[in-house]
Amino acid sequence: MASNEFDLIARYFEHQNVNRRDVALSIGDDCALLNVPAGSQLAVSTDSLVAGTHFLPDADPALVAHKALASNLSDLAAMGATPAWVSLALTLPTPDEDWLRPFCQGFFALADYYNVQLVGGDTTKGPMSITITVHGFVPQGEALTRSGAQSGDWIYVTGNLGDSAAGLALLLGEKTVSDPQLRATLLDRHYKAQPRILAGQALRGIASAALDISDGLISDLGHILKRSGLAANIEVDKLPLSPELRLFETVVDKALQLALGSGEEYELCFTVPEQNRGAIDTTLAHCGVKATCIGQLRPGRGISLSRGDQKLDWQLHGYDHFAE
Amino acid sequence: MASNEFDLIARYFEHQNVNRRDVALSIGDDCALLNVPAGSQLAVSTDSLVAGTHFLPDADPALVAHKALASNLSDLAAMGATPAWVSLALTLPTPDEDWLRPFCQGFFALADYYNVQLVGGDTTKGPMSITITVHGFVPQGEALTRSGAQSGDWIYVTGNLGDSAAGLALLLGEKTVSDPQLRATLLDRHYKAQPRILAGQALRGIASAALDISDGLISDLGHILKRSGLAANIEVDKLPLSPELRLFETVVDKALQLALGSGEEYELCFTVPEQNRGAIDTTLAHCGVKATCIGQLRPGRGISLSRGDQKLDWQLHGYDHFAE
Structure with a gap:
């Protein structure tokens, strides 16, 4: 069984169904290289889920993955943005394949649905937590923000x-x-x-x-x-x-x-x-x-x-x- | 003493010296809204530092912050990219202001030096860890990648x-x-x-x-x-x-x-x-x-x-x- 960081990442995160044309370089280099469409602004949001704070440590990994990604995509939804790319920072006490397998299934099921490509991330050892950064596009000047409401609305x-x-x-x-x-x-x-x-x-x-x-x-x-x-x-x-x-x-x-x-x-x-x-x-x-x-x-x-x-x-x- | 999540974020992370013109909307909404310059590709990298794995829990918070941001900026450097924006996901056991204050000093000292603006993030409760996502620009097609080397180089x-x-x-x-x-x-x-x-x-x-x-x-x-x-x-x-x-x-x-x-x-x-x-x-x-x-x-x-x-x-x- 492979047990080093690089093998884990390669095995579980390099295979995905989504291959977006706006991704020039994905996982495996120092950075991802991405093309934002002309006329669009980039919308970016980051959320962390920590075991014991946001989910129970023995929760179904597929559901944890869904929740982690859904909560981030929801931030894009709230801006009126179209999801495009996601980075995943995963901290685990051990490289437990029985946890990683369903986690990835849950993660990619939702990512695939919204045509979101995983473009990078980090896998580290420590108490279980998941930090996701999502990127989406919104036509220049058309984003929905929290300000802008008027009395009477x-x-x-x-x-x-x-x-x-x-x-x-x-x-x-x-x-x-x-x-x-x-x-x-x-x-x-x-x-x-x-x-x-x-x-x-x-x-x-x-x-x-x-x-x-x-x-x-x-x-x-x-x-x-x-x-x-x-x-x-x-x-x-x-x-x-x-x-x-x-x-x-x-x-x-x-x-x-x-x-x-x-x-x-x-x-x-x-x-x-x-x-x-x-x-x-x-x-x-x-x-x-x-x-x-x-x-x-x-x-x-x-x-x-x-x-x-x-x-x-x-x-x-x-x-x-x-x-x- | 303020002790809720929102106050913490507001107090420590909303004040910074860098105000980039390509940031249309920064911290405080569901997403940041960002403008990538025409002709440039976006370079993105994510790294986590976990207490006990990457740094000692009692390490100087300013040095931990420097290390966390520097390691991410280094990924941009390796692509030949110019740093622009950063998201910070911070997980802490308690909202300890004596830890947050020097952490922010170390973080913003380095961010300011490279004209990098903090545009979003998350503050959560749990075992101490720091996940940073950096964004930079590189002229279309000019990024340095890990591939491309030839025999004799x-x-x-x-x-x-x-x-x-x-x-x-x-x-x-x-x-x-x-x-x-x-x-x-x-x-x-x-x-x-x-x-x-x-x-x-x-x-x-x-x-x-x-x-x-x-x-x-x-x-x-x-x-x-x-x-x-x-x-x-x-x-x-x-x-x-x-x-x-x-x-x-x-x-x-x-x-x-x-x-x-x-x-x-x-x-x-x-x-x-x-x-x-x-x-x-x-x-x-x-x-x-x-x-x-x-x-x-x-x-x-x-x-x-x-x-x-x-x-x-x-x-x-x-x-x-x-x-x-």
């Missing part, structure tokens, strides 16, 4: 919210459900989020601001508000909940609170000026993605929650890696 | 070899020297290698192949040989040794063996066709970098060592993170 989210938190609660044993199918579905929603690449691209020219929900709606929407100097009101009964979440949590207010705080959803949260609202449904229908209007931006600071005319005083916290 | 290295290994031996307590100044110099050589950016750029159009010496000359030269399908002979007495290395190791053959295996040198090893030899000295003199011819490529496989007409049978190994 409507707040939308794609898909449903809360399923990822429900799946995580099941995974951690904090809660149980009797239906094994329900459990499997919610675990899948937690592990196998699909980055909203097509939706992000479709929203260029329509949304005034956008980001992906990685830390929870409340926490992430806060970034748009901070950048725009605005406040937001969310009508909680408009939050899109899946049928599975309603089975998981039958108390509706608790389900809504899950939806507000659920991290690692990788749905997009975006704002839309009044005059562009008509374009949303038709545009996103082409991508097979639903979008729900959940509130509106207004002058001021912070996020308020309402039910009809009633203000709600629910206490919610965003996700914070270093918080106790 | 001469093998060169920049600077001196062996000092990094000597510094590491002192650091690990494997060896001692009585002169504190000598110790300080060799430790500095280990920790504070300067990436050969200008030399790499100067070698475009002159060298037939190039790489940087990160795993040791023998191991790294092997990559060029493998790509080119060639063998190499090294005349060991031509290896450039510093006066400090000769003081550290007075047995000359042992000093030469250190030079052959010393990793993390971040000197360039490159090959030059006969007709370009004349250009080397004048070109590199402009950069203030010396280059030494240490051998020649020939048909065959592997690396042989010689002293005059005599073949040497020294047993040498390259550096391998996973090897026992």
Whole structure:
């Protein structure tokens, strides 16, 4: 069995289905050499997943790979960018082929789907962690950013919210459900989020601001508000909940609170000026993605929650890696 | 004291001196948005440093930062690329400001020197590690790669070899020297290698192949040989040794063996066709970098060592993170 760094890299990472014409030189030299199309800007994002912090050390390696890459692709989606290339820095305690094989399967399954080529990386010895840097293109000046929202713009989210938190609660044993199918579905929603690449691209020219929900709606929407100097009101009964979440949590207010705080959803949260609202449904229908209007931006600071005319005083916290 | 992820990132990483005009959007959104100059290819490299594997956990954070960034910039140097942008993924057990402050000082001192802008990254909780992705530009088609060498080409290295290994031996307590100044110099050589950016750029159009010496000359030269399908002979007495290395190791053959295996040198090893030899000295003199011819490529496989007409049978190994 080969056990040195170079053999490992060669065996597991040099073989892939995607061979992009814009990659002049891929894995195996000091750098990758890449061609960015004329008229496009390069969008770059980096995320780390650490065993014990972001995933359980005994988690299915294929699911860990999916999550690691999906969370990065989701950042490209939030900019309206088209994914192109990825670098993978993998730290492992031992060169365990029984771990590497399914990890690579999960990684390349998602990379292939989005025509993303692995162009470089590093394999090192140490406590298990995965750092991924993704590169994508966006037409010059058309990227969706976190700033740019105006008072009066409507707040939308794609898909449903809360399923990822429900799946995580099941995974951690904090809660149980009797239906094994329900459990499997919610675990899948937690592990196998699909980055909203097509939706992000479709929203260029329509949304005034956008980001992906990685830390929870409340926490992430806060970034748009901070950048725009605005406040937001969310009508909680408009939050899109899946049928599975309603089975998981039958108390509706608790389900809504899950939806507000659920991290690692990788749905997009975006704002839309009044005059562009008509374009949303038709545009996103082409991508097979639903979008729900959940509130509106207004002058001021912070996020308020309402039910009809009633203000709600629910206490919610965003996700914070270093918080106790 | 602020202790959440966002505050940490904001405080330590949003303030920097470099503000490049090709950065349309930097830290703080889902992605950075970057403009690659027309006519240039993008060169990208990723490296991880893990505490306990690549540096001692109690090492000076400023030196760790220098080493982490320098090793990545060295990959750009080896392609003949001009550095532009960097992403930093930092994993820390706790948000320790006494560690972060000197780390950032060391990081930005080097980044500023090469006009490199930090454009993104991630801060996560876990065992200490640093993953850096650097981006640079190289004129279309002019990059120095590991392939392209021909039989008969001469093998060169920049600077001196062996000092990094000597510094590491002192650091690990494997060896001692009585002169504190000598110790300080060799430790500095280990920790504070300067990436050969200008030399790499100067070698475009002159060298037939190039790489940087990160795993040791023998191991790294092997990559060029493998790509080119060639063998190499090294005349060991031509290896450039510093006066400090000769003081550290007075047995000359042992000093030469250190030079052959010393990793993390971040000197360039490159090959030059006969007709370009004349250009080397004048070109590199402009950069203030010396280059030494240490051998020649020939048909065959592997690396042989010689002293005059005599073949040497020294047993040498390259550096391998996973090897026992």
